[in-house]
Amino acid sequence: MNPFGYDRATNAPEAVSMAGAAGARYLGGGTNLVDLMRETVERSDRLVDVSGLSANIREDEDGGLFIAAAARNTAVAEDQRVRTRYPVLSRAILAGASAQIRNMATTGGNLLQRTRCAYFYDNEGSRCNKRNPGEGCDALGGFNRYHAILGASDQCVATHPSDMAVALAALDAVVHLRGPAGERSVKLADLHRLPGDRPDLDTVLSPGDLITGVGLPPLPDGARSAYRKVRDRSSYAFALVSVAAVLSVKDGRVDEVRLALGGVAHKPWRAGKAEAALRGGPATSEAFARAMDTELAEARPLSGNAFKIDLARRTAVAVLENLAGNRT
């Protein structure tokens, strides 16, 4: 780990001005950043600790919830309002990492955690365009069971590892930011990028941008939500595929649907084509399967992950069937 300076911020404007210097990084729970600095994948000469900023979870003006960035993953999953109004979010968080890590991890840090691609971590022995642009991608011909089937490029096929972010994508969450130029917000679904020819950039944020919180708009009337994660062991493992869904059915027809897939792309994958195919149509298993076929038509498997296409389809169909009450 390289030597670094350390400052602890007590409020957001102070954090942004402390980070002013080039090369500064915000430090949340440290569960990803400390690990990556130890592996020398991340190097920063100045850390601004933002884990002591607001951790509030409060009602906002339009009937939704606002989750401040330093709220720990455990606290968000445990919050009664989240559990009753946004169960997909509690479920997604509780399906991730371990109790110890969820106690440390912050909302902001969870969103900005980096890929778990093994070659990205292996600073000494592997080639990785995300770490070292232009040097090649060892995952393409290597171990790529956990890698992308949608939206990848020939530069990078990594997936975003967060479970929480997949639920937030389905919830139409909004990420609140403060940067050197002031405050702004971006839809969670637009926060992360596809790799394209700049796999080194995970998100649309600029250096110095601080996540101050996440807003959850109220769900449509009568909507139910759920999260399902498929992994290689039953606990404490990253997703092969995960599905977050919000569904409301009226008179057997899909009134509103929001669907996001995890473990399949460089970002939480909002399944817009499937949603469009479903809206207003019958809430039947056949319609769910057809919609997923449409969504997955552009899927491009790698040498080790062709199974994900069928797995994503079947998982999404099962989640939608459960939410529609077609099966228990």
Add this chain to the structure above:
Amino acid sequence: MQFTINDRPVEAACDLRTSLLDLLRDHLGLTGTKKGCNQGACGACTVLVDGERINSCLALAVQYQGRSITTIEGIGDIGALAPLQHAFIDHDGFQCGYCTPGQICSAVGMVAELRRGLPSHVTPDLGAASPAWTREELQERMSGNLCRCGAHNGILDAIEAACLEDAR
């Protein structure tokens, strides 16, 4: 840097890069807490901070200044074992013992989480005020602590024996 460790005030001078785990073991001689993977994957380094379980290997010591940290040394010692430690002996909750301090600290944190009603991945009803103390719940909640010797069943038996009674 100042901390309260096992109820005693402690002052330590160390490099900013020092993890809480290395502070405990290498600077303060509290070697009960173990280093397994040093990357958050095994739970051997679990300690309690203000009663909450965390992985001390992923924690920079500097971030935890002023906090109250409990390690296995603060839970019980050879002369006065805690009931949970006795239960690990009675139920074969270990073989080599390397994961044990982390397992025990983690179990103490877990019991507090269950008591206050924190749901888990396997809790059927998120709305329920208090999750049931089933084997499945304990298994899921302890999944952040691996045991290379495979003593998991004994570990769960020990936790059940020591903690179930006062939970019901």
